[in-house]
Amino acid sequence: MAEYDRYLADDSRGDFKQRNSILEALHLDGWLLLLLMTLATFGLFVLFSASDGSQGALIRQSRNFGIATVAMLVASQLRLDTYYRWAPLFYVAALLLLVAVPLFGVGAKGAQRWLSLGVIRFQPSELMKLAMPLMVAAWFSRYGMPPRPWPLLGALLIIAIPAGLIVIQPDLGTSLLVAASGLFVVFMAGVSWWYITGAVALFLMSAWPAWLFLLKDYQKQRILTLLDPESDKLGAGWNIIQSKTAIGSGGWSGKGWLSGTQSHLDFLPESQTDFIIAVLAEELGLRGVIFLLLLYAFIILRGFSISVSAQTSFGRLLASSITLTFFVYVFVNMGMVAGILPVVGVPLPLVSAGGTSIVTLMLGFGVLMAVSTEKRVITQ
Amino acid sequence: MAPRDAIRDTGREAAIHRGRVLTASLIVLLALLALFYRYYGLQIINYEQFLTQSERNRVRLEALPPTRGLIFDRNGELLASNEPSQLLAVVVERAGDLSALLDRIESLIGLDPEERIRFQERRRRSRPYDAVPLKLRLTDAETAVIGVYRHTLPGATIEAQLTRAYPHGELLSHVLGYVGRINTQETRRIDEDRYRGTFHIGKVGLEKYYEDALLGKVGNQNIEANAHGRVLRVLDQEPPHPGADLELHLDLELQRVASEALGDQRGAIVALDPRNGGVLALVSKPSFDSNLFVNGISTEAYSALRDSLNTPLLNRAIQGQYPPGSTVKPMLALTGLELGLITPETTVEDPGWYRIPGDSRRYRDWILRIRGTGHAPEVDMRMAIAESCDVYYYDLARNLGIDRLSEGLAPYGFGQATGIDITSEQRGILPSRAWKREQLGQPWYPGETLSVGIGQGYMLATPLQLAQAAMMLANRGVAYQPALVRRMGDEVKAFPPRNAVVADPAHWSAVIAGMMDVVHNPTGTAAAISDGLTYTIAGKTGTSQVIGIAQDAVYDEENINARHRNHGWFMAFAPVDRPRIAIAVLAENGGGSSAAYPVARKVMDAWLTRGQDG
Numbered sequence: 001m002a003e004y005d006r007y008l009a010d011d012s013r014g015d016f017k018q019r020n021s022i023l024e025a026l027h028l029d030g031w032l033l034l035l036l037m038t039l040a041t042f043g044l045f046v047l048f049s050a051s052d053g054s055q056g057a058l059i060r061q062s063r064n065f066g067i068a069t070v071a072m073l074v075a076s077q078l079r080l081d082t083y084y085r086w087a088p089l090f091y092v093a094a095l096l097l098l099v100a101v102p103l104f105g106v107g108a109k110g111a112q113r114w115l116s117l118g119v120i121r122f123q124p125s126e127l128m129k130l131a132m133p134l135m136v137a138a139w140f141s142r143y144g145m146p147p148r149p150w151p152l153l154g155a156l157l158i159i160a161i162p163a164g165l166i167v168i169q170p171d172l173g174t175s176l177l178v179a180a181s182g183l184f185v186v187f188m189a190g191v192s193w194w195y196i197t198g199a200v201a202l203f204l205m206s207a208w209p210a211w212l213f214l215l216k217d218y219q220k221q222r223i224l225t226l227l228d229p230e231s232d233k234l235g236a237g238w239n240i241i242q243s244k245t246a247i248g249s250g251g252w253s254g255k256g257w258l259s260g261t262q263s264h265l266d267f268l269p270e271s272q273t274d275f276i277i278a279v280l281a282e283e284l285g286l287r288g289v290i291f292l293l294l295l296y297a298f299i300i301l302r303g304f305s306i307s308v309s310a311q312t313s314f315g316r317l318l319a320s321s322i323t324l325t326f327f328v329y330v331f332v333n334m335g336m337v338a339g340i341l342p343v344v345g346v347p348l349p350l351v352s353a354g355g356t357s358i359v360t361l362m363l364g365f366g367v368l369m370a371v372s373t374e375k376r377v378i379t380q
Numbered sequence: 381m382a383p384r385d386a387i388r389d390t391g392r393e394a395a396i397h398r399g400r401v402l403t404a405s406l407i408v409l410l411a412l413l414a415l416f417y418r419y420y421g422l423q424i425i426n427y428e429q430f431l432t433q434s435e436r437n438r439v440r441l442e443a444l445p446p447t448r449g450l451i452f453d454r455n456g457e458l459l460a461s462n463e464p465s466q467l468l469a470v471v472v473e474r475a476g477d478l479s480a481l482l483d484r485i486e487s488l489i490g491l492d493p494e495e496r497i498r499f500q501e502r503r504r505r506s507r508p509y510d511a512v513p514l515k516l517r518l519t520d521a522e523t524a525v526i527g528v529y530r531h532t533l534p535g536a537t538i539e540a541q542l543t544r545a546y547p548h549g550e551l552l553s554h555v556l557g558y559v560g561r562i563n564t565q566e567t568r569r570i571d572e573d574r575y576r577g578t579f580h581i582g583k584v585g586l587e588k589y590y591e592d593a594l595l596g597k598v599g600n601q602n603i604e605a606n607a608h609g610r611v612l613r614v615l616d617q618e619p620p621h622p623g624a625d626l627e628l629h630l631d632l633e634l635q636r637v638a639s640e641a642l643g644d645q646r647g648a649i650v651a652l653d654p655r656n657g658g659v660l661a662l663v664s665k666p667s668f669d670s671n672l673f674v675n676g677i678s679t680e681a682y683s684a685l686r687d688s689l690n691t692p693l694l695n696r697a698i699q700g701q702y703p704p705g706s707t708v709k710p711m712l713a714l715t716g717l718e719l720g721l722i723t724p725e726t727t728v729e730d731p732g733w734y735r736i737p738g739d740s741r742r743y744r745d746w747i748l749r750i751r752g753t754g755h756a757p758e759v760d761m762r763m764a765i766a767e768s769c770d771v772y773y774y775d776l777a778r779n780l781g782i783d784r785l786s787e788g789l790a791p792y793g794f795g796q797a798t799g800i801d802i803t804s805e806q807r808g809i810l811p812s813r814a815w816k817r818e819q820l821g822q823p824w825y826p827g828e829t830l831s832v833g834i835g836q837g838y839m840l841a842t843p844l845q846l847a848q849a850a851m852m853l854a855n856r857g858v859a860y861q862p863a864l865v866r867r868m869g870d871e872v873k874a875f876p877p878r879n880a881v882v883a884d885p886a887h888w889s890a891v892i893a894g895m896m897d898v899v900h901n902p903t904g905t906a907a908a909i910s911d912g913l914t915y916t917i918a919g920k921t922g923t924s925q926v927i928g929i930a931q932d933a934v935y936d937e938e939n940i941n942a943r944h945r946n947h948g949w950f951m952a953f954a955p956v957d958r959p960r961i962a963i964a965v966l967a968e969n970g971g972g973s974s975a976a977y978p979v980a981r982k983v984m985d986a987w988l989t990r991g992q993d994g
Contacts, residue, residue, distance in 0.1 A: 145393045188404070190396035245437065248422040248430025261438045265606040282434075286423040293412055300408055304401050313390065316397045320404065327408050331415065338418045 027076040027373040029306065035299045036350070036365060040065050042295070043351035049258045050271045050279040050353075057272065057353060064355040068362035075366025080315050080374045083367065084138050091135035091158070097124035098165040125174045126360045128162045130367075132178055133325065136185035137317035145313060146190035155186055172219055173332075173344025180328055184321040188307075222342040239269045243337045247281040254285030272353045274345060277337045296330045296349075306372040315371040322364045329361075439615060440605050445577030446596030447542060449623030451556060451586065453632040454658075454866070460556050460587070462542035466518040468526060469511035472503060475535030482514075485536065488529055489522040491515065498561070498676065502579075505567065511537055513579060516561075516675040544580060544587075544674050548632070550667040551639055554695040555630065555659075555864060557585015557802065558670035560677075574598055583673065585695075586626065586864060588803045593868050596623035624869030629658025634987055638663045641982035645975060646968040648696035650847035651983055654953060654962045657851065657860025657875060659800070661983065662844075664696040689943075698805045701840040702966060705922030706768045707951045708789060708835040710853060710891045713761050715788030716776050717887040724761050724890040730754030734774035736826060743830050745770040746923065765894030766904045768921060770834050777833025782824050785832060786812035791881045792849040793859070794841055800862045808845055811838035836925060846951045846964035853895070853918070854953030854962045856888045857881035892918050896956055905973060906950060909981040915988050919952030919980070921973035945969040950976035954984050961987050 023030050044061060051057035101124055136155050143151035159182035166175035187196070211220065225237050246262035255261065260282035263271045271279050280288050303323030310316040326349060333348045335341035347357045422430065451460035468485070475481045482499075485491060491514070499514045506512050518526070518538070526538055544559045546552065559580040562570070566581055575581070576598050582588035599620030604612045638649045638661040649663040668685055677685075685693050694700060716722040732748035735741065746768070747755055755769045764772035777785055790796075795810025809815070811832055813824045831837030844862060852859050859880035865873050895918035898904040905921040924947045948970035953962040961984055967975035 146396055188397060188400045190393075190400060242437075244422060245430050245433045247419065248426050249434035251423055251427045251431065261604075262434050265438055265604070265612070267434075267437050267607045281419060281423065286419055289419045289423070290416065293416055297409070297412055301405065304405055308398055308401055313393045313397070316394065320397065320401055324404055324408075327411070331411050334415050335418070338415070338422060340418055 024373065026073065027369055028073075029302070029369045029372040032299065032302050032306070032365060032369065032372070035295060035302060036362075039292075039295050039299065039350050042292070043348075045257065046276060046280045046284075046351055047272060047353055049260065049283055050263060050276050052264060053258060060355075061353055064353075064358045065362075067355070068359045071359050072362040072366035072369070075363050076369035076373065078370055080312065080318075080370060083134060083318070083370070084141070084314050087131075087134040087138035091131045094124060094127045094131040095162055095165070098128060098162055100124070101165075101169060122356050123174075125162075125166045125169070125171065125178060126356045128166070128178050129181055129325070129360055130363055132159065132162065132182045133185050133318060133321040134367075136182045137314050137321065140185065140189040140317060141312065141314040146192065147186065152186070152191065152195070155182070159183060159186075170216065171345070172215075173346060176344075177325070177328065177332070177346065181321060181325040184324040185317050188317050188320045188324070189313075219342075222344075225343070239275070239343065240339045242267045242269065243275050243278040244339050246278040247338060250282040250285045250288075252285050253287060254281070254283045257283050259283060274333065274343075274347055274352060275337050276352050277334055277348050280351070292351075296327070300327050300330075303368055306368055310371050311374055315374050319368050319371040322368055326361065326364065437607075438604055439602050442601050442603050442611075443576035444599035444601055444617070444620045446598055446620035447622040448544060448559070448580075449590075449594040449596065449625045449869070451626045451628065453628050453630050453635075455631065455633075456627075457632040459546070459548060459552055459628070459630075459632065461545050461547060463545040464540055465516075465543045466523045466538050467513050467541050468515040468518055468522075469513045469537050469539050470499070471511050471535045471537065472506075473535070478535075481533060481535060484529075484533060485514065485526075488525050489515070489518075492678070494676070494679065501564065511539060516541075516579075517543055546670040549669045549671060551635060553585075553667045553670040554664040554697060555585060555628075555635075555662050555802070556670060557587040557589075558583055558673040559587050560673045561675070580674065584804065585802050586628075589801050590624075590626055590865065590868065594623040594626070597621035624871075626865050627867040628864050629653060629656070629660060629866045630662065630864060631660050631987075634983065635661045635663065637661075637986040638979075638983045639665070639667075641979040642965075642967075645970060645979075646690060646696075647966045647970065647976070647979075648700055648843040648968075649963065649965050649979065649983060650697050650844045651961055651963045651987070652847050652851045652862055654851045654854040654860075654959045656866075657862045658866055659862060659864045660961065660987065662697050662864070664694070664700070666690045666692040668692045695802075695804070696966065696968065697843045698800060698802060699842065700966065700968070701806050701808050701842055702947050702949075702968070703837070703839055703924035704794075704835040704841040704846060705924035705947070705949050706770075706773075706835055707846055707849075707920045707922035707949050707964075708794075708839070709768065709773055710765055710895050710920050711789055711792055711849065712773060712776060712780070712785065712833060713765060713894065714881070714883055714887055714891045715784070716780065717761075717890065718883050719780070719784060719788075721779050722761060722776060727758040727760045728764070728769075728772045728775045730756060730759045730769060730771040732771070734771045734830070736778060736830070739827065741827065743770070743774050743827075761890065762894040762897060763903075765891065765920065766897030766901050768898075768905050773833045774830045777829050778826070780829075780833075782811070782813055782829045782832065785829060786810060786815075792852055793845055793880075794839070794849070798844055798848050798862045800844060801864050805844070806842055808841040809838055835922060843964045843966045846949065846966075847962055850951040850953050850962035850964055852880055853892065854959035856885070856892075857883060892956065895920055895952075899952070906952075906977040908974065909977050915954055915984075916956040917952050917954040917981075917984065918956045919950055919977065921977060922949030922951070923947070923972045924949065926969065943969055945971050948973040948975040950980045952977075952980055952984070954988060 044058060047061050048058050135158055139151065139155050139158060140147055147155065159179055163175045163179040166178055225240060242262060246260065246268050249255070249262065260279055262268045262282055263279040268275055268278055280292065300323055303326065304320060307316050307319030307323060310319055329346055329349045332341055332344065332346045336343050336346065347354055349361055350358060448462055450458060450462070453459055470481065472478060482491065482496060495515055499512060503512045523538060526533070526536065530536065546556060546558070560583045561579055562575065562581045570581065574595065578595070578598070582591040582594065587594065597620060599618050601617040602615040604615055606612060634651065638651065642649060642663055642665050646665055649661060651660040652658065653660055672681060730745065732745050732754035734743040745754060754771060755763065755767045759769045759772045763769065780788065789810055795808055797805045797807050816822055816824050816838070828837050832839050848862055857880055859878045861875035863873060863875065867873060896916060898919045898921060899906050899910050899917045901907060906919055926944050926946060948967035949965070950973050951964045953959040963980050963983060965976040965980045970976060
């Protein structure tokens, strides 16, 4: 606490403190908020072009951001011990919803992922992306760190059950991401490097049997397509070839906003959602890509810095795993569109159109802000 | 916040976490660098390649097919036009399940198996985003049906096109020929670049001969198209040059008169303008409708045409080869006069038959069967032409011998193509010693010379060749290249006159006087057409045998197979002092020249009495 006291006592920081007072009252992290708003605005510009200048798309996405920002504000107001206490219940509720999907869910494109609540449809798996790190973080802060074998086994079970439920929807991509958000907590909790090495070795050894017995044809196809998109130019390889063409033809400075030919002439698939980075790269060039990468890097680093200065283990685990999950979305999406990772349905965080993903992400950042303001709550 | 184990080492937990965050930060930075490196590779290192690829996606070079040149008669009447029509095409790339689409189209508007086969052939020659024609020339009803069900037919498009049309159908088929869809052999022969967007090519007749000029020059445009093939805008354009229009010497009205005059008679008529060689009318009967071929004739319809005993596809005017019969007599007379073998006053004794000294065979005159005797005790040249006396020419032929006979007929163009501007012309046969040795490997026999002397034996000529000979007689030896087209685009097609046959003017006059007697003398073989003539005609009849008649056997017209009946000929020019038309009429198996000369009279009447000078 000495550090924090010095911080408060430091007169040279007085102005900063004054300026931040409103933000502090709202339990917001100034830097994170600035970065997120910059990213959101930038994303709206890209989306406007990706939707062929559709005001409707712009308005829908702005509305999503509005809802998501309110959700973030609400999430940041809650005290961390509230999260801690409600984590198990939240987790169980999300789990029940996941179970409900195959029973009452609605299908789309050969998979049942959605639950319909009258006006809104949402994916319980998105809810789990948030419930998972909360639950695992609460688990370890209860049973101590670094994890001992039995609590570790319990945590793995907590992770495996929802991941398994999502796999059978089937949605391998989301399942892996949900599992990752839990495993990141395990990693941040300080699980032994030996365990990590062993797990990686086990994963590699099981890859071959998994390929033979577990992966579905379309999943194998995606991986094969990644390795050689030219093998199926008009079929599965089409998306990759077109997105690489879009990105590559952007060059350093791009073809200009609203002037991307690949995207505006419909050569690019899913240009408003999963492949939106290709629109950005085509129209704004590598300059735009660098700007986006820097924004993401700063957000991630800010997230890590919040986690490091958190006061409790729960806060630390929560903040760092949410941040790491956010990074994984960025990496998987950008890597997939650029043809170095298989195609999985992951949107580009805060840029791709789509309400559920934005709300979930901003809720996550709300939790991060709750962590960042936790220290003051304690000292007061 | 109430951790269960209150006495935990929170300091150690924070330290472990810090370590992990540090590791994670490093991994994150490396991963972001890897992403950067990947995008750098795509956008900087391989920039050119992807830029080219995206341009190739966006911009598409599209052919703008030229409009085929039109064909007019000498008065500007349209003989071959281009009519707008609808065609059904399929963009294979957008069709998805192609065979299902074809089945669906078949259930809606019907498809011949041949249309499917042709579609597959065309498909092999085109790119996946090309609209490949499936059904050409849709009816209005078919267009409407496709329009209604369009949303259930992915990849099917209706396109407007211009289709060749021949408004006069059968009347001009043997002149114009027709265009048809480009077939596989033609694909190998043609410059595919010139035919981009063009599906038709001239197959026979003028359409084939002038294919190069009629086709025009293909244009190009760069279009920007989206991924679904929809054209968004034209980036730049090089317009096509339409093909050259053709203007013919032919007179549509005269052609119609000629065709009607021949009626159902198998045969041919060729009328030339002796002042320039232009073809005024060219008829071959029976005929066919050129329009049948434009969009692909069905196999049955084609077999019917091809296998018909009446051979409607044969252009008798230029491809039909028949013994010219007595029509060669004026030319032989001139040859005899020029060589000094005869004079106009020379007479030959005519008992109705002729015998080579030392040979027992009797060569009969055609009149023997009718009168039982010859034309007259003594026959002179003029009478020999007017009454077509065979005995006179047997004697002349024997005196000439085959060599001089053959040389005398050669300048009139027998045995050679006339060079008229339609394809597939036949040359006929002008027999000679050399010809027989080459073709049959046999020596020439003197008796054969006598047959050639009356245009029989080995000799064969086309109606066009006889019309050409009539033109030279009309012009007293001056020839022009027979031609159908007199103007191609802006280029006037005119051929210089050629002094083909040089002879004493007195000799010309004598021969032509004989030819006038054919019509104007009551004893002439074509005197029947002299009634009410307002102009003069010089002509020559001819009857040629289809089968050899045994010596002394009687040709019985009533009891002979219709296809073994004699061919009737008439060649003529008029008016005699200032000829404006030279004509040859062939009546195939017509029995004799009486089937031919009334036809010629009708054509000449139509041309000379309506006061039009062309």
